[in-house]
Amino acid sequence: MEMSRRAFIQSAVAGGTALTAFGFETAPIRAQAKTLKISRTSETRSTCPYCSVSCGVIIHTLGDRAKNAVPQVVHVEGDPDHPINRGTLCPKGASLQQDILNDRRLLKPQVRRPGSDHWDDIDWERAVDEIARAVKKTRDATFTAKDSRGRTVNRCESIAWAGGCTDTNELNYLVVKTMRSLGVVGLENQARV
């Protein structure tokens, strides 16, 4: 059985206070175990994605950001420098680590075919190709260049975009650029509701 470093230290700690099963002083190890979690992390400044207060958060990741090191989020806490939240977080902000590392996350593209009762996996290239073709087909079949009174309208009323509340300004700008250029008029966002 392999024992992780952390489990090893924990068992050592559980073993007693001093000169126990290992025959040496465990206090320094305990002290290290206590600070281990964020003492060697990289800090990334971010903003809580929930409400509109915009609490500053610090995301702690293990790993030195070298190209070949896979960082892992070990802790998220309030940013004490942030003038609004000053280090505090609510129960939602305080649980952000479990939002980032969550085994319910979607990991691969899927498709539900007409009439089907299940999801099928689909690779990205095929998904993008099929979606692009569906958009073009719908747009070409329904595009209105001029309305019944002969006025130029250049619109596509059959495709809608529903945007979310954590879309950044830059994403929303890209949505405006692309969707408006397709002629999309049914462009809406959580901001409406």
Next chain:
Amino acid sequence: MTNGWIDIKNTDLMLIMGGNPAENHPCGFKWPIEAKLQRNAKMIVVDPRFTRTAANADLFLQIRAGADIAFLGGLIDYAIQNDRLAHDYLVNYTNAAFIVKDGFKLPEDGLYSGFDPSTHAYDKSTWNYEPSTGSGSASLPPNVAYDVTLQHPRSVFQLLKQQYSRYTPEMVERITGIPRDQFLKAADLFTSIRKDGDMKKVATIIYAVGWTQHTFGTQIIRTAAMLQLLLGNVGRAGGGVNALRGHSNIQGATDMAGVFDILPGYLKMPAPDDADLATYLKRTTPTSSKPAEWDSYNYWSNTPKFTVSFLKALYGDAAKKENDWAFHYLPKIDRKYSWVEIWDDMYNGQVKGMFAFGMNGVQIGPNSRKNIDALKKADWLVVGEIYPDETSEFWRAPGTTPDEMKKIQTTVYRLPCAGFAEKDGTFVNSARWLQWKNIAIAPPGDAKVDQEILSLIFLKIRELYQQDGGAFPDPILNLSWNYTDPLHRSFVELAKEINGRALADVVDPASGNTIKAGQQLPGFGALKDDGTTLCGNWLYSGSWTEAGAMSQRRGTEDPSGLGVYPNWAWSWPANRRVMYNRASCDPTGKPWDPARRQVWWNESTGRWAGHDVPDFKVDSAPKDHMGPFIMNPEGIGRLFGPLAAFQDGPFPEYYEPIESPIANPLHPSQSTNPVVQKFKTPMDKYGTPADGFTVVCTTYRLTEHYHYWTKNNPMNVELVPEPFVEIPVELADEMGLRGGERVKVSSARASYIAKAMVTRRIKPMQIDGKKTYQIGIPIHWGYRGIAEDAGRTALTSVNLLSPTAIDPNAYTPEFKGFLVKIEKA
């Protein structure tokens, strides 16, 4: 917000209504508490429930959901009757003195002048100012007749006084359920800041979607704004009208025109009658309208610069003077395509395909079953999400049989996206701050960042149009996409494009310096209408200059002590922290309160100066009498909203929700908002008390959960594991119901099942003499989530209950104050 979170600490008095910041904005609520502790500020909370915000209040009043205009109209009446008004502010900074055209009629019978019952719309030609000379025209008159004594019977002030004289304490009690003596206590406290004409004190009004989610939501907020103008509280530290907003970037999504009716920076969408750009600009660029002796900056006169620079950002070299800067690449609209209309159009077969990125439309509703049935009629749905959601799994919503599933022909793509920690870019908080966030880690598995997915799809579509042609390919083929990384895995390039840059050497009018071709613009003052600048959103110009990303700044200094933090991130517009701050000074340019100096006129330099960026023409001397509300063509704050500013009246009038327990006591024959229409599909049913729907239902969020997202987070699910319905003790007693037992709540549309949480936080009310119960339901559960998948819920969604009915100005659905019945399940 006109002001900001930290600025709340500067207030003397808070009215918190239609929002519950203690529970829904917990880390922002420290600032109201700071005002209480440091300034002995008073807090009035008005809410259908005794919330944790209410628990901190000096005075709490329980109101019937949706009755807000009656309460606020009562406050206006009280302020006028007791002369608790900011006289100089009122005369000089609002349109109180403006005279309204002869022929305008107040709504004693529920209707303003000009109503056409066949179209449910108003002819608004009488909702206009009287010109100082001549007979006037269909637009705002350049010179407005006015009377600074405010005595003219058709002055805005006298009309306003007459309108709200009907909102007596007795009427307020009948409509809102707030007993007369409690209302008077609140009215006295709120208006006490203007006792004896003193202008030093300041009150703030704080609200959230408890105000917006009604068929008269915009007019509730307007009533609050009018009250703040009457009391001289707008533009001042510790004052303003402050929308808390509920999500990390819906302020930004509005600014960036993620909604059908605008383009970035609140430019208007083109209409079919805009035959060319000149016609569009003539329609959308206002001309000033004011007393001849006054001045008006009329900042929207810059609309052509904003528009041409936007078109250059979209279409680059393909936007040329000769082709009207590619104006016809943009779609033209002459009807609404708002949220509920998209679903209505899909239900009716017009919308065939939908992209839903981080937007769970089935859960959001309203009338979720209609949205589920609408999706069954679509050809395709593309969902971008980080968790499995109800919208992507509409085809297996609870109750769908295998046979029904086989008949659902919709193709659904579900694409794994990135969470907040996996993407960079800016959010805009409710204080209008743009704050950059950094990438902490890569998305898990095969998930991609949202913008990469959108870029891949768009570039594929473009490739198909290049190969095969198709309907009007020009805007697709010519969309400017000259990026170092065409997939935008970092947002830096787009953020810089949004700020804008010079396309030729141009002169910055503010500094006189030359901005070289290719350089970032210092701000929107440098924009041109001749194609020599590009800018994705004029309102954000200044956010990424030659000096770098202003949104990434982390300066923690606050020299004034007012909580301005001028070097932390960047606030639109122009890094200004309190909007309309010229109004924090008297007409001579001196601060109303020397202890809270924000900006002031410096006679020796001939310029406005301050701790904040002046929201004003910086060299306009007080003697020129330029109005402080520079985005209105009048230069003043509007007590009276002229012409087409609002669909349902130039003043707010109280109307009942679309489903209401009583007929409107002000005018029973015109009970609801006359311009609001019901939807007509078989799924659109509306309940009445006669059908047994007698209980008023409101919906809300919990501190421990966030919309339909944290139901996937084990820690939040542990904190509040199950859905519940808050039910008054008295109603529970009548039903023989005990806490923890299951109840079924039904509207005319569907039912919702959860455990009863019997509470004293909601008391029975007397509404127009009738005993009326309210209940409350938190919104956070559906049919996918940790508790749902574990079989711990009934798999129902709250918005199965809510009706399809929208505000006529902002098109927000009425999620609050609809009718239900309740029984044991």
